[in-house]
Amino acid sequence: MTDAASAFDLPDGQALAALVAGKLCHDFISPAGAIGSGLDLLKDPTAQDMRDDAMGLIESSARKMIALVAFARVAFGASTSAERFSGGELGALVAGLTEGGRATLHWRVADETFSRAEARALVNLAYLAMAALPSGGAAVAAARREADALVIEGLAEGPRARLKPEATAGLAGRPLTEGLPGQWIQPYWLWLTVADAGGALEVNVEEGRVALLARMPN
Missing domain, CATH: 3.30.565.10 (Histidine kinase-like ATPase, C-terminal domain)
Structure with a gap:
């Protein structure tokens, strides 16, 4: 792909796969990053007073990630036996x-x-x-x-x-x-x-x- 116009002129299977992958990565990066931030807080000895906040962030972000994956399996993929x-x-x-x-x-x-x-x-x-x-x-x-x-x-x-x-x-x-x-x-x-x-x-x-x-x- 050299520019937006040519990339979308007649999208083939490879181009569509790349675009779907990009969409999924964009959706996953926010909750994944939040989970990482929460884990960093848990490991930081100077931030133990924020432990409850860190656990709440990890829990809510993990739920979001699970929901995204479950949705994507049906909405975009065929990685389900159903x-x-x-x-x-x-x-x-x-x-x-x-x-x-x-x-x-x-x-x-x-x-x-x-x-x-x-x-x-x-x-x-x-x-x-x-x-x-x-x-x-x-x-x-x-x-x-x-x-x-x-x-x-x-x-x-x-x-x-x-x-x-x-x-x-x-x-x-x-x-x-x-x-x-x-x-x-x-x-x-x-x-x-x-x-x-x-x-x-x-x-x-x-x-x-x-x-x-x-x-x-x-």
């Missing part, structure tokens, strides 16, 4: 990742089973609906079966609900010509997951409202 996932299981993955944020998530997905591709689309779409609410608000993730398709909906409503230009490009399956690759890859990954399954992804952005809808053949 071929089908329950709605409750997927809801717990998204909740673990978004817990403590400014926005709230309402999970309206029946506890039925979903294929690996369906699960990947569902958790990514739910996460991106939450990510559209940087200043808080409410997001809804829902799924329903129709005669010939699974319909997944994500609705985000809040005072500053929006999609960044990189996310808009990714959700439309367009290459990134400028902006941050890390903000593009997950939306593009969702589009690619839905498209590879023979489905379609719709995006609607209004003031204070972002709606995402994926339709995947049964």
